[in-house]
Amino acid sequence: MAVAMLDSRKNNDEYDYMKGVKHLVDSGALNSVPIKYVFPQHSRPSAAEIAEGESIPIIDVSGLDKTPAERQEAIKNLGQACRDWGFFQVVNHGIPESLISSMLDAAYQFFSLSSEEKMKYETRDVLNPLRYGTSFNVEAEQIFNWRDYLKHFCHPELYTPDNPPIYREVAEQYFKETRKLALRLIGAISESLGLKSDYIQTVFNDCFQMAVLNLYPPCPEPDQTMGIARHSDHGVLTILLENDVGGLQVLHEGHWVAVEPSPNAFIVNVGDHLEILSNGRYKSVEHRAVVNSERTRISIAAPNGPSMDSLVFPAPQLIDEIHPPLYKSRSYEEYMRDQQSARLRGKGTLESVKIAKGEAT
Numbered sequence: 001m002a003v004a005m006l007d008s009r010k011n012n013d014e015y016d017y018m019k020g021v022k023h024l025v026d027s028g029a030l031n032s033v034p035i036k037y038v039f040p041q042h043s044r045p046s047a048a049e050i051a052e053g054e055s056i057p058i059i060d061v062s063g064l065d066k067t068p069a070e071r072q073e074a075i076k077n078l079g080q081a082c083r084d085w086g087f088f089q090v091v092n093h094g095i096p097e098s099l100i101s102s103m104l105d106a107a108y109q110f111f112s113l114s115s116e117e118k119m120k121y122e123t124r125d126v127l128n129p130l131r132y133g134t135s136f137n138v139e140a141e142q143i144f145n146w147r148d149y150l151k152h153f154c155h156p157e158l159y160t161p162d163n164p165p166i167y168r169e170v171a172e173q174y175f176k177e178t179r180k181l182a183l184r185l186i187g188a189i190s191e192s193l194g195l196k197s198d199y200i201q202t203v204f205n206d207c208f209q210m211a212v213l214n215l216y217p218p219c220p221e222p223d224q225t226m227g228i229a230r231h232s233d234h235g236v237l238t239i240l241l242e243n244d245v246g247g248l249q250v251l252h253e254g255h256w257v258a259v260e261p262s263p264n265a266f267i268v269n270v271g272d273h274l275e276i277l278s279n280g281r282y283k284s285v286e287h288r289a290v291v292n293s294e295r296t297r298i299s300i301a302a303p304n305g306p307s308m309d310s311l312v313f314p315a316p317q318l319i320d321e322i323h324p325p326l327y328k329s330r331s332y333e334e335y336m337r338d339q340q341s342a343r344l345r346g347k348g349t350l351e352s353v354k355i356a357k358g359e360a361t
């Protein structure tokens with residue numbers, strides 16, 4: 001393949017962008033971003049938009065398993081972080097560092113397979129339990145995100161690629177541990193809303209869990225594109241792990257806050273279905289990832305949501321005359337299909353289930 005072709009600013013119909021960004025970067029000396037990835041000016045990252053000196057809260061979750069008073073304190077802190085930020089870092093979570101680094105390694109090994117091997121899992125079915133792809137939804141997008149992904153269901157059933165051979169064993173342990181952590185947090189968050197600790201897990205039929213592995217290769221012109229455009233997550237709570245490269249930004253009070261990588265901490269965020277269940281007390285938060293010219297970034301998101309067949313609506317205990325229901329009920333499966341079938345569009349899917357003022361329910 002001619003290097004000049006890749007350097008071209010022109011749209012190159014001959015190049016198969018579906019193979020992914022890693023394949024593109026590995027194919028030749030790329031010194032500019034192909035136009036396929038050039039975002040419109042208004043949605044490119046800009047250093048001027050970043051809030052200086054702000055950072056997401058850090059929550060020590062070990063308090064959840066200590067004395068009743070310490071548990072109450074940890075629940076209060078969690079509730080505050082959900083309400084004020086919707087994004088926080090979790091420390092003292094008890095998941096071994098060795099498991100975290102094995103998972104990051106296994107993810108990198110997957111993305112390093114040949115594109116033929118990865119393309120075995122390419123599918124246009126957005127709810128397929130195992131799929132590889134690039135950008136977010138290539139059917140709906142004109143401009144691609146600088147990102148390759150592997151998505152697979154984890155609970156109630158684990159689906160994994162055949163290669164690398166180590167992947168299944170590591171993923172099985174890793175997602176079992178992150179699910180335990182998510183359920184502990186979901187229990188505490190239930191309590192912070194004044195609900196019983198098993199309320200959310202029970203109404204969501206034991207919760208569904210999936211894995212989203214993201215790979216962001218180095219990019220010759222990082223300010224022209226985006227690793228993943230602004231969006232909120234569909235589930236209840238996402239447990240996110242990243243390598244030490246950094247790039248995640250969180251929208252807080254109208255400006256973007258950069259999240260500093262913190263080895264062995266998890267980043268946790270409120271998803272759309274916690275906003276719906278809590279009737280808007282806790283809001284899902286838009287976030288995005290920028291890329292850089294030097295190093296490959298990996299992140300591994302574990303969204304935990306309602307089971308696919310759950311019908312989701314605000315908890316009746318959180319509705320009264322002063323707090324009318326703000327969201328229509330919808331099955332999680334339908335919601336996910338809608339969210340995954342469009343291009344990334346901020347909180348657009350959530351907007352579609354909001355009850356307009358005066359609208360009959």
Ligand SMILES: O=C(O)CCC(=O)C(=O)O
Pocket residue numbers: 212214228233240242247248287288289298299301
């Ligand atoms: O790479 C990141 O830090 C964010 C990934 C993300 O937002 C997602 O997978 O939903």
Ligand SMILES: [Fe+2]
Pocket residue numbers: 231232233287301
């Ligand atoms: Fe996300």
